[in-house]
Amino acid sequence: METVSVFVPIPKVTKLELAFDDEVYLAGESINGKVILELNESLFLYSVKLKVAGKGFVEWIGESDENLDYSRKIHCSNKEDYFHHIFTLWGAVLKTCAPEVATPLAKLFQYTCNTDIDRTKCKIAQECHVHKKQNKSNPAKYRSISLLIIISKLLEDHDAEGLEQVLHAGPHIFHFSYKLDDALPSSFKGSHGRIRYYVRAFCTATEGTLAQVEKDVNVQETFNLNLDPSNKVSTSCEGFWDCSVSDAICTLCLQFPLILAAEKDISYWCWNFPGIAVSVTVDKSGFVPGEDIIITSEINNRTSRNLRLISYSVGTEIKYKAFVQEAFCDHYREFIEKLELKKVQAVIEAPPRQVTKILGSLQLPKPMFISDMSRCKIISMSYELQVTIPIPGHRVMVTASAPIKIGTTPIHFPL
Structure with missing residues (x-):
């Protein structure tokens, strides 16, 4: 089966790969694998996410009616969607912990809005210096960033993802497992149709998707x-x-x-x-x-x-x-x-x-x-x-x- 790989690089991302434990998976089995991300510098990210999807389509150009004395081309098509899921492998702390922190944060926000508490102090940032590269003793090799309290930033921007977090330089491996449905047709590629299953890993930040990789999964339908x-x-x-x-x-x-x-x-x-x-x-x-x-x-x-x-x-x-x-x-x-x-x-x-x-x-x-x-x-x-x-x-x-x-x-x- 054909494997489709897409990589949108940025200077700090040197490697982003998908690896599966098996070559073929039966319907009802779990897709086990890992995402390999390698950075040459520390990078601020929202999250590392995984998308698992399966869909099929057929398409061809045919004749309107063979019994007619004239020819008219028609477009024949059909499609099926089997599943489509996105989940987070790393990051998005506030979104991941939403069930536990939503209620206390809502009470805290409501209390601050109903009282005369001065919330301007929450906007006072703390300056922090982050090393960029080369000599650490040289002040010019650092950049200044301002850090705000996460709760105040969430109250101000209503950011559903939460704030960016630092992923340090070096290799990072994120393991995943996804259970397939029992009733799935086999992977197929023909001249007029295709049934395709794929996994896509991508890194998100303030600017959007920074890097992504996509790989096909071979699925075998089951029948006794x-x-x-x-x-x-x-x-x-x-x-x-x-x-x-x-x-x-x-x-x-x-x-x-x-x-x-x-x-x-x-x-x-x-x-x-x-x-x-x-x-x-x-x-x-x-x-x-x-x-x-x-x-x-x-x-x-x-x-x-x-x-x-x-x-x-x-x-x-x-x-x-x-x-x-x-x-x-x-x-x-x-x-x-x-x-x-x-x-x-x-x-x-x-x-x-x-x-x-x-x-x-x-x-x-x-x-x-x-x-x-x-x-x-x-x-x-x-x-x-x-x-x-x-x-x-x-x-x-x-x-x-x-x-x-x-x-x-x-x-x-x-x-």
């Missing part, structure tokens, strides 16, 4: 494949899926082996020649991100050529869902995009006119969108496993494919 309705055992299942027999069986029994079959002959003008027949067996059809798919291929090579290449791939069909306003009403629109998520090629040796058994594997990427997309209303996704064998010299290939499901809890096989 054992609870999926399609994993129910059916009386029509006989211990395997056979995608060449019935598509209905392919929607049941994720724990049973999946069998793919395909056959391709070679055609040249009006002549047909024997080609390739392939039978592929996968131990199951439900997987988790990062898992290895073990694929056994039985190749019946009826040609006169050696087969030297086989490829395993996982394709995905992404469906973007949006609304467009036409004639003062919203119309639902969809955009379907097909992509090859991951592909692995292997060199094999399949002699002519023989049956050869090949054992291969394909590791799924991490994180991935799960097959159950009920938690995301703007993007849905389905997956397909493909095994392809090209026939040398004929520009022909045979492909066996079948749908698979992605979850986060592996399938438990019955004893």
Whole structure:
């Protein structure tokens, strides 16, 4: 996933970084990390804050109506906001302690307003000299600042943040932890949409935001494949899926082996020649991100050529869902995009006119969108496993494919 970093430097800030304990977080887990701030001089700050947010959007330009004899472009878009929180890591003393000090301060302010107490003395500042740099014995290397009582300053300015505080030179580390909601979709980036989670750390002072850094968080949605309705055992299942027999069986029994079959002959003008027949067996059809798919291929090579290449791939069909306003009403629109998520090629040796058994594997990427997309209303996704064998010299290939499901809890096989 892409990481976006933004750093707005000032001379005294030499380093501002975000570091996470893990690369991928499951929905419901806590994001643990730290903010690293390094100063080459003392700096007056209000606070060091952290913003954690998650949002998704889809957008594309489409046709108004394909049945019309003219073309009119329309803008299709949709968005979702999952969470947005800002909290303080350091500073903002008065705001942080507001529940404890609000009541006594309110009584004190009210008392001073109702009596003839002279409040002008509260505006008499105390002069303080702060060293800037280099030789401390040189008076020219100091600057004078005036200090007022915090309570009087709060009464005068009604400052919600409280006064600035000094953060001394050197490295400073602020640890944080944020618990994610249980119902969050996975991080995703496509050509027409994106689901993004990010953490932003920033330093605030009187002048506003002095420095900030932003980093994406990879979130993996959770889904238990054992609870999926399609994993129910059916009386029509006989211990395997056979995608060449019935598509209905392919929607049941994720724990049973999946069998793919395909056959391709070679055609040249009006002549047909024997080609390739392939039978592929996968131990199951439900997987988790990062898992290895073990694929056994039985190749019946009826040609006169050696087969030297086989490829395993996982394709995905992404469906973007949006609304467009036409004639003062919203119309639902969809955009379907097909992509090859991951592909692995292997060199094999399949002699002519023989049956050869090949054992291969394909590791799924991490994180991935799960097959159950009920938690995301703007993007849905389905997956397909493909095994392809090209026939040398004929520009022909045979492909066996079948749908698979992605979850986060592996399938438990019955004893």
